[in-house]
Amino acid sequence: MNEDLLFKVEAGIAQVVFNRPRTRNALTSGMYEGLAAICAKVDADPAIKVLILTGAGDQAFASGTDIAEFRQFASPDDVLAYEARIEAALSALERCRASTIAAIAGVCTGGGAMIAACCDLRIGEPETKLGMPIARTLGNCLSMSNYARLAGLIGPARVKDLILTARLVGAKEAIAMGLLNEAVDQTKELLPRAHDLGRRVAGHAPLSLRATKEALLRMRGQAPQSAAEDLVLMCYLSEDFREGVAAFLEKRSPRWRGV
Numbered sequence: 001m002n003e004d005l006l007f008k009v010e011a012g013i014a015q016v017v018f019n020r021p022r023t024r025n026a027l028t029s030g031m032y033e034g035l036a037a038i039c040a041k042v043d044a045d046p047a048i049k050v051l052i053l054t055g056a057g058d059q060a061f062a063s064g065t066d067i068a069e070f071r072q073f074a075s076p077d078d079v080l081a082y083e084a085r086i087e088a089a090l091s092a093l094e095r096c097r098a099s100t101i102a103a104i105a106g107v108c109t110g111g112g113a114m115i116a117a118c119c120d121l122r123i124g125e126p127e128t129k130l131g132m133p134i135a136r137t138l139g140n141c142l143s144m145s146n147y148a149r150l151a152g153l154i155g156p157a158r159v160k161d162l163i164l165t166a167r168l169v170g171a172k173e174a175i176a177m178g179l180l181n182e183a184v185d186q187t188k189e190l191l192p193r194a195h196d197l198g199r200r201v202a203g204h205a206p207l208s209l210r211a212t213k214e215a216l217l218r219m220r221g222q223a224p225q226s227a228a229e230d231l232v233l234m235c236y237l238s239e240d241f242r243e244g245v246a247a248f249l250e251k252r253s254p255r256w257r258g259v
Contacts (some may be wrong), residue, residue: 002030002034003019004018004019004020004028004030004031004034005017005018005019005030005031005034005035005038006019006056007038007041009045009048012047012048012049012050012202013048013049013050013051013052013195013198013199013202014038014042014048014050014051014052014098015051015052015053015054016035016038016051016052016053016054017054017055017056018031018053018054018055018056018061018062018112019056020056020066021055021056021057021059021060023063023066024059024060024062024063024106024107025055025056025057025060025061025062025063025112026062026063026064026065026066026067027062027064027065027066027111027112028065028066028069029069029082029085032085032086032088032089032111033085033088033089035089035092035093035115036088036089036092036093038051039051039089039092039093039095039096040092042096042097042098043096043097043098046097048098049098049099049198049201049202049206050098050099050100050101050198050199050201050202051096051098051099051100051101052100052101052102052103052191052194052195052198053100053101053102053103053115053116053119054102054103054104054105054190054191054194055104055105055106055112057105057106058105058106058127058187059105059106059107060105060106060107060108060112061102061103061104061105061106061107061108061112061116061128062108062111062112062115063107063108063109063110063112064109064110064111064112064113065086065110065111067138067245067248067249068249069082070138070236070241070245071245071249073236073237073241076233076237079232079233079236079237080229080232080233082236083143083232086111086114086143087143087145089115090114090115090118090145090146090149091145093115093118093119094118094119094149094213094217095213095214095217097210099120099121099198099201099202099209099213100118100119100120100121101119101120101121101122101123101194101197101198101201102115102116102119102121102122102123103123103190103191103193103194104116104122104123104124104125104128104130104180104190105124105125105127105128105187105190106127106128106129107129107168108128108129108130109129109130109131109132109133109168110132110133110134113130113131113132114142114146114149114150116130116179117149117150117153117179118149120213121181121197121201122179122180122181123180123181123182123183123184123190123193123194123197124171124174124175124180124182124183124184124190125171125183125184125185125186125187125189125190126171126183126185126186126187127187128170128171128174128180128183129168129169129170130168130169130174130179130180131162131166131167131168131169132150132162132163132166133166133167133168134163134166135163135164135166136166137166137244137248137254138241138244138245138248139235139238139240139241139243139244139254139256140232140235140236140241140244141228141231141232141234141235142163143228143232144228144231147159147228148220149220150162152220153178153179154177154178154179155178158177158178171183238259239257239259240254240256240257240258240259243255243256243257244256
């Protein structure tokens with residue numbers, strides 16, 4: 001798609017690479033839009049059976065949205081447009097006709113963790129770290145749809161654990177929580193394992209796989225994105241959020257005031 005988001009297809013298996021290793025593959029608005037476009041491309045090509053997502057290098061899958069983009073937020077419309085852009089990408093990914101596999105090396109947080117959560121299967125390695133440290137870093141919150149996604153995956157109690165403690169969990173604990181399906185022993189084994197698993201899944205009945213994905217989405221009973229707009233705006237338009245962004249970019253601890 002572009003140099004930040006690489007896409008290729010080989011023998012019915014597509015691969016997306018988040019390609020900003022110098023920023024720990026931090027996600028730009030263009031990358032979210034590009035991911036949605038890739039999912040549409042995959043949906044239109046019945047020869048593609050599996051879509052694998054991974055990050056360039058071994059330091060991160062994706063470390064979340066590029067914090068510099070948040071400095072542009074000045075109005076409710078800016079915030080809601082940002083959330084809509086992410087929702088379009090995540091919804092396209094979880095409803096993708098092909099089976100999706102996240103191959104996660106290193107850090108996977110924020111928007112990167114939500115992308116992984118929307119995949120059908122997730123594989124980690126010894127250095128994988130997953131979490132939602134928003135209460136420690138920026139002082140923002142998730143959308144209603146994303147709270148629902150995480151709660152459907154790991155349960156409300158574990159969602160509270162991750163967000164209230166702002167901690168990152170390693171591969172072993174992530175498997176126990178349901179954030180990962182499995183982990184390889186060495187980082188170099190990650191992509192080969194993802195492709196092996198992809199070939200196995202690609203050989204199964206497509207309608208069985210598609211029906212399972214759709215049935216589970218219907219069971220979740222997605223809450224409308226608008227249901228928590230007041231909460232999203234409260235956080236993103238707060239002084240605390242501006243302080244969190246400034247502190248992150250200035251590499252210092254934020255001074256929270258609750259306003």
